[in-house]
Structure formats: structure tokens, C-alpha cells
Amino acid sequence: MDKISVLVADDHTLFRKGVRKMLEVEEDMQVVGEAATGREALEQARTLMPDVILMDIKMPDLDGVEATRTLCQEMPHVGIIFVTMFQDDEFVFRGLQAGGRGYILKDADPETMLRAIRAVANGESLLGPTIAQKALRHFSALPGKQAPLVDELTPRELEVLTLIAEGLCNKDIARELSISEKTVKNHINNIFSKLHLYDRTQAMLYAIRQGLVKVDET
Amino acid sequence: MDKISVLVADDHTLFRKGVRKMLEVEEDMQVVGEAATGREALEQARTLMPDVILMDIKMPDLDGVEATRTLCQEMPHVGIIFVTMFQDDEFVFRGLQAGGRGYILKDADPETMLRAIRAVANGESLLGPTIAQKALRHFSALPGKQAPLVDELTPRELEVLTLIAEGLCNKDIARELSISEKTVKNHINNIFSKLHLYDRTQAMLYAIRQGLVKVDET
DNA sequence: CCCCAAATAGGCCCGCCGACCCTTCCCTGC
């Protein structure tokens, strides 16, 4: 079997070179390219067709999540592993939703990284235990629990969510609840972070899927 | 029975005075107040509690449609008639959706206006024949025709609409269809005007109600 | 052959949305 080809996308040169060195001593993998920005990562990925991409989340030009979204549409088989400085749940969730399959911290044990690369190259997915737990709760629609995350919302937030799902803009929601538009935005921000969403259209779909609103009558 | 109390909301003083004169000679109605802006219309309506409001659509401060939206929530029984200089289908549709119940042109026969006022005060609705036809087609979910307006969309527009309904942002839609974001916006604008919608969340609801997209699986 | 509709694209502009900061007040649990 061929070596696992790896593309390293990170704006820190030292990190890229370090990874290259680390993988050089491994017999079953090799770094085939480097990229310092999101766009570079896209170009390199298209020409090199690597098995695995180590993708920094924060990069100039185009962030790792966006790059991942694009790449996963173009090349569904590529395994993308996010490498971040610190544990930022929100970014990780968005990355996984965009199509990423792995996630490791930059200060992780090198062995961890190697295992992640091999796992992802094998079509599997490797997540840290903390993330894995949250991710499973979020992505799995296990039959026992209908609404895995909705019950984390406060009554007020639930109220706001249903109004979002009915298509009201923030101003109308404010009017409807007789509160300030700023407060509405705060509630909405809380909803987003609790449900791991990023905009109101996603919130609509979430609410509709969870059956929080009826869709038939006008 | 009491006289029908009428509030005239229009930024043209001459028009207001003219209407007042016209109604003075009618035995069953009287002008109880005037407003020159949308906000004034709101205040006057709240204190005077008129039976009918003649509402100009274009007004400073707050347009007639917005004022209507607010008023119909606060006082559902008020009958609002839109008075416009010319036939602007879009505004009329939005006005009717906001809760207006009548619509007449400023150059209409005075008799028409009087009939409209009496009809609306009576809880009915009076629309010109052109508008009535389109409005019925839009609002009525007659069983024979599932999608009254969707078939006016071009194939491309329909494609864009389904992507909107799936929660994609304009940039993602552009990527998905391999076209410019500007073009996406054009399609979306066309969709809005053909379906009488005003933003993407309304489009989502429309598409979902019409069954253009499935909502269950992720 | 000409005209129209559809699709694509660009520019300009503004308002809303959402991110990320805060503060205050109240209620409940420890």
C-alpha cells in the first residue's frame, strides 16, 4: 500500500516544518505539500489530492472551516483533521459539520496526531473524548431522546426560537415579546451557541426538524 | 348604530382635508382623526380606536405596511384600507399580509371609497378586481392546485429556492451552482417578487409548506 | 429575422444580522 499523503495547512511555518520532520521518520506517511493560507490549501489539495489534510482553523485569506466546506464538496474522500491551539468547541462543531473528520490540539502527544492521521486516512474519525461526547449528542438522533439540546434552552430562548422559526425578523420578535431588539439578539446568540448553530435559517430548520413549530397552515 | 369612525393617515394635508369633507356629507361615517406619518397613525389609532383607517402606503417615519403590521397585532378588529397613488402590487400584497383589508387608488371614484369603508367597517374586505384575482390565487390553498405560484418560477429559480430552503447562504448557493454570488442574488430577487416574499426565511417557509424540500433527515 | 425571456454578472447602497464586549436586576439555591 502507498504511503499516506499528507498536506499541512497552517500559517505558522515552524509548525509545518515540525510536522514534516515528525512524519519523515514514519514509514507509512509523508508530507506532500504545505499551505500557509486557506486558499493555498484549496489549490494544493486540488493538485496534490492528498489522503489527509492537517488543517489549522485560524488561517489568513480563508479559514479552515470554509476551506473544508469547499473541499469536502469537491473531494468527498479527503480526510481533514483540524489542528487548533486551544479547544474552541464552536469552531470544532462547525468544522465537523463542514465535513472535517478529526480534531487534535497543537500541544497533543505526537502519537495522538499519528493515530489521528492513520484513522482518518482509513476513513475513520478520531475525536478527543470531550468533543466526541458533545458531538455524538449533537449529531445522533437517538430514538430515546427526541430533543437532545433543546432542553438546554431557557423558556424565553425557546420562545424566541419558535418566533425565528415562524420567519419573524428580530424587530418583529422584539415587538411580539415587548422587549428590546438588543435583548432578542442576546437570546438568539445564546440559542446559537447552545444548539451549535450559526444563523437564523439554521435555527429555523432545527426548530422545524424538532417539531417545535407547525408548518402547514398560514 | 354609531357612525363609522375613520382615521385618515396620509402625509398630504390636502388629501386628508378632502377626505374629511367628503365624509362630512355622509350620515353613517365621520373622520375622527388625521395623521401625517406612520408613527402618528399608530398613536392616533391607539387613542381614538377608530373603526376604519385610510392608510397611505408611502409615509415618512414609518410606512403604512409597517404601521398596519403593528396595529393589527394590537387591535385586530380595526379595518385598514390602503390608499395609494398607483397600483403597486408588491406593496399591496405586503399590506394585505400585514393585515390590511382593503385597497383603493387615490383617483378612484369617491363612491368606491365609501363602499370600501362600509365594507371594511362591516368586517368584510374590498379589493379591486385585478388585485382580488392575484390575491386569491396567492392566499387561497385551493385543493386542485398545489402550487399556485411556484410554477411561475424558472427551473433555475426553483433550484435556488430549494437551496435557500436547505439553509444555504448566498455564497454556498453560488458555490453549489458554480455561478456568481451576484447571480444568486438576482435569482433570489426574482423569486421574492414572483412569490411576493420579502426575505429568505419567508422563502424557506414557503418552500417547506409547498413540500419542495424534505425536512426530516439531516 | 427580430424580439423576448432566461441566465449570468457587475456596481452601489443601506439596513439588518450576528459577534463580542459590557451592565443591571432579580430570583433561587447553597
Added chain:
DNA sequence: GCAGGGAAGGGTCGGCGGGCCTATTTGGGG
């Protein structure tokens, strides 16, 4: 009594969404 969380409110700021207008190309129907 104090901590903590929920609710409400405020400010700033970048970016996206949508209004509006123009232009080009292509294909089909009169």
C-alpha cells in the same frame, strides 16, 4: 449573605442580505 444563572438592555463593528439598475449572451418563438 453570596454565588450563579436567567432576563433585559446597551455599544460597536464587520459582513451578508436584499433593493435597484444596467449589461451581455444565448436560445426559442413569433
